[in-house]
Amino acid sequence: MIDFKNVSISFKNQPILQNINLHINQGEFVSLVGESGIGKTTLLRLIYMDLFPDSGIVSVGKFNSLTIQKKEIPLLRRTLGIVFQDFKLLEDRNIFENVAFALQVTNVKRKDIQKRVLRVLADVGLSHKRSNMPDELSGGEQQRVVIARALVNEPLALLADEPTGNLDPNTSFEILDLLKDINRKGTAIVLATHNYELVRRSESRILQIKDANITELESI
Numbered sequence: 001m002i003d004f005k006n007v008s009i010s011f012k013n014q015p016i017l018q019n020i021n022l023h024i025n026q027g028e029f030v031s032l033v034g035e036s037g038i039g040k041t042t043l044l045r046l047i048y049m050d051l052f053p054d055s056g057i058v059s060v061g062k063f064n065s066l067t068i069q070k071k072e073i074p075l076l077r078r079t080l081g082i083v084f085q086d087f088k089l090l091e092d093r094n095i096f097e098n099v100a101f102a103l104q105v106t107n108v109k110r111k112d113i114q115k116r117v118l119r120v121l122a123d124v125g126l127s128h129k130r131s132n133m134p135d136e137l138s139g140g141e142q143q144r145v146v147i148a149r150a151l152v153n154e155p156l157a158l159l160a161d162e163p164t165g166n167l168d169p170n171t172s173f174e175i176l177d178l179l180k181d182i183n184r185k186g187t188a189i190v191l192a193t194h195n196y197e198l199v200r201r202s203e204s205r206i207l208q209i210k211d212a213n214i215t216e217l218e219s220i
């Protein structure tokens with residue numbers, strides 16, 4: 001589903017990823033680990049084609065980085081749920097509206113929007129908070145809303161960039177459990193984190209970025 005062929009990218013002559021070959025299958029749970037500044041976010045940005053490789057090809061479903069047209073990029077992104085590293089909810093909209101927002105730009109019918117939003121809010125355990133405003137939720141709850149928002153388009157894969165960055169250990173493990181649940185229901189997960197303890201508990205396939213290369217680890 002996601003495929004990297006000899007992918008290299010540098011910033012200002014500094015190689016970040018060099019000759020990466022990588023395949024992520026449908027329904028897989030992959031953890032991408034590595035120190036801060038090593039290239040985790042860069043790799044995710046290559047997947048959702050916010051960046052393009054200097055050489056090599058990134059393919060996601062039927063799209064690839066060599067032939068994709070600018071107008072197709074929103075279509076590609078609709079097949080991916082993206083949880084950004086610096087997650088933000090719209091402060092002037094309630095939880096329901098925050099999640100529905102991602103659907104309103106598509107041509108999904110009002111009634112179906114309602115159904116889908118309520119379903120994903122139930123999936124993340126926050127149905128009862130649907131009328132609250134973001135600042136009335138804890139950090140962990142807000143992160144669940146961000147995950148619900150990423151799921152509402154029913155993506156093939158969820159890209160989660162440091163989704164527990166600002167959370168305490170217990171809340172982080174609860175978010176991890178939520179990601180595992182989502183994965184069990186069939187959505188592939190790519191979790192980027194420098195939290196090795198989280199990865200240890202994830203029971204996922206582990207890819208480590210180091211010195212611009214990726215290695216698969218048996219354990220961590």
Ligand SMILES: Nc1ncnc2c1ncn2[C@@H]1O[C@H](COP(=O)(O)OP(=O)(O)OP(=O)(O)O)[C@@H](O)[C@H]1O
Binds near residue numbers: 016034036039042
């Ligand atoms: N647009 C850019 N221009 C120049 N350098 C960049 C750019 N984006 C990223 N970098 C550099 O590329 C390297 C990798 O950045 P990246 O954000 O992928 O790291 P990361 O592994 O996600 O780090 P963190 O764990 O801190 O989020 C860093 O050294 C960063 O400074």
Ligand SMILES: [Mg+2]
Binds near residue numbers: 040041161
């Ligand atoms: Mg990052």
